[in-house]
Amino acid sequence: MKPLLQAAPEPAVELPYYVPARNECDLFELAWRKRLPLLLKGPTGCGKTRFVAHMAARLDLPLYTVSCHDDLTAADLTGRYLLKGGDTVWADGPLTRAVREGGICYLDEIVEARKDVTVVLHPLTDDRRILPLDRTGEELQAPDAFMLVVSYNPGYQTLLKSLKPSTRQRFLAIEFDFLPLDHELAVVAAESGLPANEVRPLLVLARRLRALKGQDLEEGVSTRLLVYCASLIAAGVSPEEAVTASMIEPLTDDIDVKKALVEVARATLG
Numbered sequence: 193m194k195p196l197l198q199a200a201p202e203p204a205v206e207l208p209y210y211v212p213a214r215n216e217c218d219l220f221e222l223a224w225r226k227r228l229p230l231l232l233k234g235p236t237g238c239g240k241t242r243f244v245a246h247m248a249a250r251l252d253l254p255l256y257t258v259s260c261h262d263d264l265t266a267a268d269l270t271g272r273y274l275l276k277g278g279d280t281v282w283a284d285g286p287l288t289r290a291v292r293e294g295g296i297c298y299l300d301e302i303v304e305a306r307k308d309v310t311v312v313l314h315p316l317t318d319d320r321r322i323l324p325l326d327r328t329g330e331e332l333q334a335p336d337a338f339m340l341v342v343s344y345n346p347g348y349q350t351l352l353k354s355l356k357p358s359t360r361q362r363f364l365a366i367e368f369d370f371l372p373l374d375h376e377l378a379v380v381a382a383e384s385g386l387p388a389n390e391v392r393p394l395l396v397l398a399r400r401l402r403a404l405k406g407q408d409l410e411e412g413v414s415t416r417l418l419v420y421c422a423s424l425i426a427a428g429v430s431p432e433e434a435v436t437a438s439m440i441e442p443l444t445d446d447i448d449v450k451k452a453l454v455e456v457a458r459a460t461l462g
Contacts, residue, residue, distance in 0.1 A: 210246035232343040234368025237414020254295030256286040260305035294337030302342040317362035384422035397460040
């Protein structure tokens with residue numbers, strides 16, 4: 193007798209690599225289960241976006257990511273009418289798709305968006321959890337699987353670009369910072385393939401450059417740039433060239449500042 197055919201097992205979902213710093217994974221999952229919106233705040237390149245991708249995969253949820261900018265309007269999120277084959281048809285935006293189908297809608301650097309964007313979010317961030325679509329006459333009720341997550345970098349806040357208190361208080365909030373040295377070392381080594389003993393001096397240098405934030409530099413070296421640097425070295429680029437391309441040039445255009453950073457790099461790396 194021929195054996196019965198069996199369905200092949202589904203491959204395990206590979207989670208985006210992420211090393212927790214504290215209890216942020218538990219807080220995120222609890223916020224999702226309680227249907228609460230979440231605000232992530234922290235410096236550029238500290239892992240906020242990777243964290244959201246990790247949690248979306250961990251919870252097996254679709255992820256709709258929107259990088260906010262000065263020209264982003266509410267219609268970019270909710271949708272608009274488009275001409276298609278001579279007809280006018282409605283096309284959902286990423287926020288509307290997430291509300292209709294369930295999933296995480298992640299608005300990265302929310303303070304960069306126009307003010308009308310936050311107004312659209314308000315009905316989704318209280319107990320109503322609705323998305324009114326004035327143009328279609330619909331009022332969508334968010335399913336249990338929907339979650340709204342936004343992020344911003346407090347270091348870039350100005351009087352003209354900041355979240356109003358009335359908006360901030362609609363979200364749970366988690367503050368992010370760069371990982372402790374050993375945790376960050378594990379991330380950079382895993383992402384770049386460079387041995388940990390070669391990554392460690394790069395982290396020491398990054399911390400020295402981060403200490404200059406607010407003095408000669410607007411921003412410090414992000415974990416993302418560290419991964420770039422280590423990846424270049426793992427590919428055969430000399431440490432000096434890799435540091436220049438990934439940890440000095442992206443930080444400043446000032447010639448004198450760059451010279452000073454080069455000296456710091458030489459003194460640190462030897």
